[in-house]
Amino acid sequence: MFPNSLQKSKKFVIFIMALFACASSLASIAILPPKENDLTSMALDIKAAPPSNIDIISKPILFDKERIKLTRQYRLEHYGIKSKSIVIQPRIIVLHWTGSKNLDSPYNTFYPATLKGRPELTKGGALNVSAHFLVDRDGTIYQLMPTNWMARHTIGLNNIAIGIENVGGVDNQEDLTQAQVDANARLVRYLKMKYPKIKYLIGHYEYGKFRHTHWWQEKDYNYFTVKTDPGEKFMRLVRGALSSQ
Numbered sequence: 152m153f154p155n156s157l158q159k160s161k162k163f164v165i166f167i168m169a170l171f172a173c174a175s176s177l178a179s180i181a182i183l184p185p186k187e188n189d190l191t192s193m194a195l196d197i198k199a200a201p202p203s204n205i206d207i208i209s210k211p212i213l214f215d216k217e218r219i220k221l222t223r224q225y226r227l228e229h230y231g232i233k234s235k236s237i238v239i240q241p242r243i244i245v246l247h248w249t250g251s252k253n254l255d256s257p258y259n260t261f262y263p264a265t266l267k268g269r270p271e272l273t274k275g276g277a278l279n280v281s282a283h284f285l286v287d288r289d290g291t292i293y294q295l296m297p298t299n300w301m302a303r304h305t306i307g308l309n310n311i312a313i314g315i316e317n318v319g320g321v322d323n324q325e326d327l328t329q330a331q332v333d334a335n336a337r338l339v340r341y342l343k344m345k346y347p348k349i350k351y352l353i354g355h356y357e358y359g360k361f362r363h364t365h366w367w368q369e370k371d372y373n374y375f376t377v378k379t380d381p382g383e384k385f386m387r388l389v390r391g392a393l394s395s396q
């Protein structure tokens with residue numbers, strides 16, 4: 152009798168433990184609390200003084216009524232923001248590469264109001280992709296649109312992110328130039344001075360780390376693409392330039 156009941160109670164204990172294990176794993180699936188701790192490596196760390204002057208050439212893309220309407224529509228559909236305004240409060244700067252050899256091709260791509268020929272993005276709406284800045288191989292900085300208007304460049308974060316595109320990265324080659332490193336560092340310092348609440352500097356390939364944090368605003372969990380731009384080396388060099396005196 153006794154060994155039998157012991158065996159039964161052992162089974163009962165295992166059953167209860169299994170229930171607990173199951174319940175706790177369910178709990179970890181169901182509750183994804185916003186996390187901040189993964190993001191520390193991307194916190195913007197600037198030791199150098201803000202630039203005394205910065206050359207930025209204005210090269211606007213088309214921002215007509217249609218683009219404003221599509222931007223408002225994107226904010227509503229993806230972020231649940233119903234507003235006549237397309238103004239954002241920048242908190243993150245995202246660096247990119249264009250995947251092109253020259254400036255004209257990305258500029259011409261960003262210029263129109265509506266998206267053309269990007270099947271992986273068309274389900275996300277007709278608003279064309281863009282960025283706030285485009286940096287040429289020689290470090291020349293072009294501004295394409297106002298820094299506090301929403302650009303479509305980084306899923307989940309567009310409503311709080313300024314985008315800087317860099318000409319280069321054809322076939323994922325990490326070929327961005329030292330002039331681009333210097334220009335990006337200068338531009339980031341300038342933007343941090345303009346918007347002191349900017350908290351993070353990231354490479355586009357790092358944006359997934361924000362997915363389970365309160366910064367992420369995309370409503371469709373499956374709307375996500377894996378990115379490699381602008382390469383780890385470039386991010387290391389830009390961060391190094393910012394954190395040295």
Ligand SMILES: [Zn+2]
Pocket residue numbers: 246247248304355378380
């Ligand atoms: Zn990108």
